[in-house]
Amino acid sequence: MHRKVALISALALAAGSAALLPASGAQAHVRVRPEPAPAQKAAADSASERRQVLTYWTERRMEAAPPLDAPGPEAGAKKTMAEPAEGTPWTAPPSGASKNGVALQAARSSGTPWTNGGAVVKTTGRVFFTTQGRNASCSGSAVTSANKSVVLTAGHCVKMNGAFHTNWVFVPGYDNGKRPFGTWAATRLLTTPQWNAREDINFDIAAAVVAPLQGKTLVDVVGGQGVAFNQPRRQQMYAFGYPAAAPYDGSKLIHCSGRTFDDFAMSKDHGLTCNMTGGSSGGPWMLNFNESTGLGTQNSVNSFKYNFAPNWMFGPYFGNEAQAVYQTAQSTNAL
Incomplete structure (x- = not known):
């Protein structure tokens, strides 16, 4: 693990920065092709496979699992970066818990x-x-969905590096080795076609069906x-995750909060002042978060940091491509 690079390496972006294109003007006479479907792969889709995966993840293996290594600059040299497509704003409210409560005025947290x-x-x-x-x-978040089985992550x-991960599980409420709500094995993994094809950092978005x-x-x-797509930028947001690289150890839920800003360098992402490190990747960013109830509307995920700005976290814009991943995931049978 390269400790200087907590999440996705800025070096992996540098070679692809020249491919950033300015936003194009209105093109009334150009037919827009539909976005390609999300990439997906079956995971532990049989009862016997799920038993093997759940047996594999002992407490010792979980405690020893390091944050995912950042990709090297060689991979970055192959990247071309596109701009997320923006469409009609769409929101699904939280589910499974009371939505009442008084929103507290939060002090900014890094x-x-x-x-x-x-x-x-x-x-x-x-x-x-x-x-x-x-x-x-990594980290992830359970979100409201038609099949009640969707986890959003990065x-x-x-x-x-060209391959879907295996033995994929989600442990909600992880607390210093404890698994109070069980261990959930993925039956299907999904990501954007842009991440699938070339690891385009603007589309570092994924879902798992458990x-x-x-x-x-x-x-x-x-x-x-809750989940939301195609929302205005530069809003107050909260980010959560389980950073496992120093000075954190992955044992506790960590949060950051503040007003987001637009990445000024090499991506089209949101930025947030945040010291979380590797292992927090995939943790949720939330709009309209209520500190009293702990409910909000997910609108991004922890994605990467630049080497030259270690106190800033960046997360992808949830546009049409992210919405397609979510919609496909929630319409997938969990078994």
């Missing part, structure tokens, strides 16, 4: 333990998987945060 409780403690969790023969970790937390556990779906057990 990376402190979350101690207020609420739904976010249950819906946010650690993600564990095997990639290229070794174990690794693209590099389901696929990197199998029911003891006859109950994920949202039945932990609830689900």
